[in-house]
Amino acid sequence: MNALAATSRNFKQAAKLLGLDSKLEKSLLIPFREIKVECTIPKDDGTLASYVGFRVQHDNARGPMKGGIRYHHEVDPDEVNALAQLMTWKTAVANIPYGGAKGGIGCSPGELSISELERLTRVFTQKIHDLIGIHTDVPAPDMGTNSQTMAWILDEYSKFHGYSPAVVTGKPVDLGGSLGRDAATGRGVLFATEALLAEHGKGIAGQRFVIQILFDFFPKKPNDDPCMLCLAFQGFGNVGSWAAQLISEAGGKVIAISDVTGAVKNSNGLDITKLMKHSSENRGIKGFDGGDAIDPRSLLTEECDVLIPAALGGVINKDNANDIKAKYIIEAANHPTDPEADEILSKKGVLILPDILANSGGVTVSYFEWVQNIQGFMWDEEKVNTELKTYMTRGFRDVKEMCRSHHCDLRMGAFTLGVNRVARATVLRGWEA
Structure with missing residues (x-):
């Protein structure tokens, strides 16, 4: 099932739970x-x-x-x-x-x-x-x-x-970008993971994490301009690498990481600072000597507490879902889990924090950047991070409330929350059946 079919399927399930008028449902989808x-x-x-x-x-x-x-x-x-x-x-x-x-x-x-x-x-x-x-x-x-x-x-x-x-967000700070924007999606993943684990009486510290990151873009001519090369490299693998660093700082044990160059595992925990330095200098994690090289295709099925897919969509599917051993999946990438895999994992008791909540830290801080640009007033980084935690924690709370109201899992809780808010705004602005 491609991404559009899967997303539309989730929307339609949410619309059914909400009892939306069929004409309004069609209007929201187009x-x-x-x-x-x-x-x-x-x-x-x-x-x-x-x-x-x-x-x-x-x-x-x-x-x-x-x-x-x-x-x-x-x-x-x-x-x-x-x-x-x-x-x-x-x-x-x-x-x-x-x-x-x-x-x-x-x-x-x-x-x-x-x-x-x-x-x-x-x-x-x-x-x-x-x-x-x-x-x-x-x-x-x-x-x-x-x-x-x-x-x-x-x-x-x-x-x-x-x-x-x-007109754009995610700009360089020198052109009106927001402090904290580079780390925002990864930091949001941290806050969302904290909220989910807290629901089960756990914290980041002591949990074993496996993270799939994305470094897939390098300039064709790396010697053109060192400054431009730095700018070109920043942000690729950004979500997963920031999540790994912040989780490690919070006491989590990141035991395995992969990118497009390879995968590395250390059951005692990887030194994330050294790994990211190696990745930056070598344009990927391949060759890092702080762990054992493993087949990247096996990363998603490594035994761990928390699995964080932060690369491409559709990486968790019906072919590998049965082999996934994680207790929790935090979707830092967009649409990393196919609907068929969703059903398999749900039956296994795996809790999935869906992408539309888990990776919303980036767009949230983009909103903060937009607000700062319009106001002509720059926030300090502490304010950005504090506000981000407030939004992520509140978002998780609101999703859980929808789960209770509609007796559904976290994915449907998030979709019903989002669809309901958009439907209400549409009707209030004057939509007619």
């Missing part, structure tokens, strides 16, 4: 707008290359549409539609005044130079600038993009509309 553009750029060798860019604006009942832009060779309309829909429910679960959107370009960023990535980003922005905006649709980084990408979008958009720092 995207507000779908955009597809051709982006042709000159390559460094003088040849021309064309790429297809997408932006799906799913819903704006609760506020401006919000969602990342990813650069990945597997970007397609179904994936972008699914992720845009997930953003609608995610922002509602977080209870921030946004709707949902998502964008992407079908390309392999690791095969492009920094200058080619800049040209591609600027052409894409030229094609969609009149359809995004501070109070319309606010992009952010996603897989294959980062703060530098957002800086290029901001600059290109500002050529048409005047300087507009609030």
Whole structure:
């Protein structure tokens, strides 16, 4: 089942639990707008290359549409539609005044130079600038993009509309980005995990964690510019690596980690500081001598207390679900668990904290960044982190309340919460059956 079918299935189950009118249900499912553009750029060798860019604006009942832009060779309309829909429910679960959107370009960023990535980003922005905006649709980084990408979008958009720092979030701090934004999704994962474990009388300390992270983008010409190389590397594996560092600092024992270069395990706990230093210097964790190399394909089935998939979607499926030994799964990636795997894991008693709650720390701090830009007032990092914990803890509490009300699991609790809030906003704004 692809991501769009799976997401729509979860939505329909939530709509049924809520008893939504069938016409309202259909209205909430159909995207507000779908955009597809051709982006042709000159390559460094003088040849021309064309790429297809997408932006799906799913819903704006609760506020401006919000969602990342990813650069990945597997970007397609179904994936972008699914992720845009997930953003609608995610922002509602977080209870921030946004709707949902998502964008992407079908390309392999690791095969492009920094200058080619800049040209591609600027052409894409030229094609969609009149359809995004501070109070319309606010992009952010996603897989294959980062703060530098957002800086290029901001600059290109500002050529048409005047300087507009609030048009994107996840920007460099020097251009109005928020302190704490780099770590936000990973820190949100920590707070969400703390809330889930506390429900069962446990804490982070002493728990064994297995984390799947994502480092999949390296510039084609790594010697072009050391400063630009640093910017290009930041953010890839960001969610999982920050979660690993913060969990380790909180006393959790991270016993295994994988990325696209390999996997490493140490039953006594990995030294995360040394591992991340090695990963940064060697463009991946392969070769790290602080543990034993293992087959990355076996990572998800390692024995542990908490499994955190923080890479691609669909990695937990019916083929491996029966072999998963974790007691808890925290979905730091978008849609990492297929519906078939969901059913298998539920029967096994595995508790899954769904993505639309678990990884909402990034969009929450993006909201804080947007607020700071509009106000023209910068928060200190302590305020950002304190507010983030408040939002994540409240989000978990609200999801649990929906679970009790509708006698459902955490995933359906999160979906019913998000769908209900969007449905109420839609009706209050004047929707007619």
